[in-house]
Structures are given as C-alpha cells and as structure tokens.
Amino acid sequence: MSDIDTPASTVTGTHPVGELLGVAAERAVPVVRAIPDDQLTAPTPCADYDVRELVDHLFHVVVQFQALAAKKPADFSSTPDHVGAGPDWRERFAEETERLVAAWSATGAEEGTTGAMGLPARTVGCMVLLDLTVHAWDLARATGQEYRADPAATGVLHALGEAVAELAPTARKMGVFADPVPVPEEASDFERLLGDTGRDPSWSRP
Numbered sequence: 495m496s497d498i499d500t501p502a503s504t505v506t507g508t509h510p511v512g513e514l515l516g517v518a519a520e521r522a523v524p525v526v527r528a529i530p531d532d533q534l535t536a537p538t539p540c541a542d543y544d545v546r547e548l549v550d551h552l553f554h555v556v557v558q559f560q561a562l563a564a565k566k567p568a569d570f571s572s573t574p575d576h577v578g579a580g581p582d583w584r585e586r587f588a589e590e591t592e593r594l595v596a597a598w599s600a601t602g603a604e605e606g607t608t609g610a611m612g613l614p615a616r617t618v619g620c621m622v623l624l625d626l627t628v629h630a631w632d633l634a635r636a637t638g639q640e641y642r643a644d645p646a647a648t649g650v651l652h653a654l655g656e657a658v659a660e661l662a663p664t665a666r667k668m669g670v671f672a673d674p675v676p677v678p679e680e681a682s683d684f685e686r687l688l689g690d691t692g693r694d695p696s697w698s699r700p
Contacts, residue, residue: 565608
C-alpha cells in the first residue's frame, strides 16, 4: 500500500489509529505465531505470494510503517528475508507489531503528512491497518486457521471501509488491488471489504 499516490486523501474516523492497530494486532499476531514451518510454501489468496513471502512482506510493512508514524522516510525498495533470519521470526514479528502500535499511538502520529507522497498521516496509518487486517486473513486462510472478523464496535471495519473506498481506484491502477470480487448480498461487512480489495472471501487452499 505504500506506493499509492492519493494526495487529496482524507480518511476520517473517531477511533485513533493506534487503538485500531491494537485491535488488528490482537488478531494478526496469533495467526502468524501459529503458522507451521511445513506451510511456508503454501499458496495464499494473494496470488503473487506464498506464505513465507507474504509473512516477509507483512513483516516489512510493519517495520517501515513505524518510521512513517514518526514522519521519517521508509524504504520499500526491497523486502528482507525476515523468516530466514532466524527461527524466532514469529516472536520478532510480534515485537515489531507491538512497536507499530506504539508508534501510531504516540502524540502527533496522526497529525500532518508523512511518506514520500506527502499523504495525510491518518490515511497512511489506515494503509498499514488494512495490511495488518487483510494479510492476517490471507495467512489464516492459507494455513487452515480461523480468522475472527473484527466486531463493528471497535471501528476497524468502518475505518477500513472508508480507506478502501478512497484508495481503491488508484490502488487498482497500480496493481496493488486486484479487480473487486463480487460477494453475495448477504455477505458480511468483512467479506465485502475482502471483495473490494480483490479477494475472494470463499478462497480455500487447493
């Protein structure tokens, strides 16, 4: 999500981004911790990534968006091999996710602009919120785990709905989102969010 150019972006919301990230982290970290080594080469709903590649991508996003919260430059030019850096990668991911929540909970993190494109900071915070939410679902689905969708009362789905509605046109042009996937009329808000980001909510492992 880091390369999306939407200079007029103004994602709103009443819940602080740090609070929303805390909710998303509570759901994402257990999924990553439960990924077995023998599933690292399994396919995921993100066609460009297997499980290991998607973990490395999400790990990198979590680290770089800490810098963006502090209005510092981020580097998305390459993705480090976090999984290959040592057998403790699951705990290191948990620690970096905790740092991400703290970074976006810091005073002033949502104020002003951040990133190379000069986007509103709250919009940038919602980008990493989106990654932490949908990629946790991707990894859960790819490894046979359950992903508990966020209760509406926490505000995560509302914030993400706003963010996706605003960012999707540019994201699709850049190939960050696939074309939207139609969902049934009775689909949940979370299933609609997945469809809007180009995911099939009914995806299952081959």
